[in-house]
Amino acid sequence: MLSFWEKNSLLQYDYLIIGAGIVGLSAAASLIEKNKAQKILVIERSLFPTGASTKNAGFACFGSVTELLSDLQKMSEKSVQELVVQRWNGLQKLQKRLGEKNIGLLNHGGYELIAEKETDCLQHISKVNELLEPIFQDKVFEQRDDLIKPFGFNQEKVKHLIYNRFESQIDTGAMMVSLLNYVQQKGVRVLTGCEAVQFEENREKVFVKVKNPLESKQSIVFKANKLLICTNAFTSSLLPDIDLKPGRGQVLVTKPIEQLPFKGVFHYDEGFYYFRNYGKRIIFGGGRNLDFKGEETTKIETTTQIIDHLKDQLKEVIIPQLDFEVDHQWAGIMAFGDNKQPIFKVLSPNIAIGVRLGGMGVAIGSELGDKLAGLF
Ligand SMILES: Cc1cc2nc3c(=O)[nH]c(=O)nc-3n(C[C@H](O)[C@H](O)[C@H](O)COP(=O)(O)OP(=O)(O)OC[C@H]3O[C@@H](n4cnc5c(N)ncnc54)[C@H](O)[C@@H]3O)c2cc1C
Numbered sequence: 194m195l196s197f198w199e200k201n202s203l204l205q206y207d208y209l210i211i212g213a214g215i216v217g218l219s220a221a222a223s224l225i226e227k228n229k230a231q232k233i234l235v236i237e238r239s240l241f242p243t244g245a246s247t248k249n250a251g252f253a254c255f256g257s258v259t260e261l262l263s264d265l266q267k268m269s270e271k272s273v274q275e276l277v278v279q280r281w282n283g284l285q286k287l288q289k290r291l292g293e294k295n296i297g298l299l300n301h302g303g304y305e306l307i308a309e310k311e312t313d314c315l316q317h318i319s320k321v322n323e324l325l326e327p328i329f330q331d332k333v334f335e336q337r338d339d340l341i342k343p344f345g346f347n348q349e350k351v352k353h354l355i356y357n358r359f360e361s362q363i364d365t366g367a368m369m370v371s372l373l374n375y376v377q378q379k380g381v382r383v384l385t386g387c388e389a390v391q392f393e394e395n396r397e398k399v400f401v402k403v404k405n406p407l408e409s410k411q412s413i414v415f416k417a418n419k420l421l422i423c424t425n426a427f428t429s430s431l432l433p434d435i436d437l438k439p440g441r442g443q444v445l446v447t448k449p450i451e452q453l454p455f456k457g458v459f460h461y462d463e464g465f466y467y468f469r470n471y472g473k474r475i476i477f478g479g480g481r482n483l484d485f486k487g488e489e490t491t492k493i494e495t496t497t498q499i500i501d502h503l504k505d506q507l508k509e510v511i512i513p514q515l516d517f518e519v520d521h522q523w524a525g526i527m528a529f530g531d532n533k534q535p536i537f538k539v540l541s542p543n544i545a546i547g548v549r550l551g552g553m554g555v556a557i558g559s560e561l562g563d564k565l566a567g568l569f
Pocket of ligand 1: 213236238241244250252424427443524549551555
């Protein structure tokens, strides 16, 4: 049962944002930067943001050569360029807003491992460079096969290496803590353990019903002038007809490996596998392509099939000459659709949605949040 005071002071806002991932928090940041007097509430169903933003691998990336070539088969050159621009602008925005140190940004570059069957892509590096030249004012990709041996990769499996000096890595945990601190210090209220179950609107207001953790039969209804829905892979519980599919990503981290011979972020097989160093550890994720149907889930749990496969890939491809121990493993949930563009839509004069971030949401999250904040 709510008190008069609670009803008076805690239930009414200018903006209500559902979802405290990178998109929801970035939208809150952009709104409060524009007008510090606004009352903004972000609600998050779990104790921390619990979808993709605190679970990812921390690649500050915008697409590898094989990914971009594959995109070019389905999309126009202009659309591919636009996608890269969004990702690059998003990364710049994140860096500028929170500061390089606070997000643990390190620029050791990025690399794509090329197998025998993909060798064809090397002929198209210059085409991709030409496409990206107007964005970076420089050549983005270059072949660095000379590094395969010093990096210790299995030379039978890794035939070529493509280097991208614009790719960096971040510390995902530090980034999300900084983003939360940033909005809270500016006066945004973030309530966790607060799950939205339904929303309604009339001409002036939006009403968002949330579960009351203490009194399950009585929900609490927040009122706001505007509502932003930033629930990514979990959106269908609020909007059942939304056009997106969840896609689970499983990740492991090794214990520190003293002789670890590489630094940077690495991808292979069109981005289905990704690994990076974190100090002397390896963070390695992927393998969703082994079981697309099974991984189309919002269950935040790992499976033996995929984690064992990742361990095999470590042994066979990445560090065939080194021993390692897995320290921890986890899963997070992404959202995918028929194309790689996020869903960014005004649903009514007072409600908008920004979801379906795919596998590069660290890059586009700030940009999408900013676009949402600019809508009303
Ligand atoms: C394993 C993995 C690795 C990845 N690696 C990278 C990478 O290296 N680089 C990169 O750029 N991207 C990566 N991504 C993708 C990136 O993390 C996502 O695209 C991005 O975090 C999506 O942000 P979001 O805010 O849209 O969604 P989320 O982070 O999922 O946030 C949505 C939030 O909404 C909350 N929520 C949902 N429903 C409700 C409700 N009804 N009420 C209240 N709250 C609700 C959820 O709990 C969640 O916290 C990876 C993702 C995964 C899973």
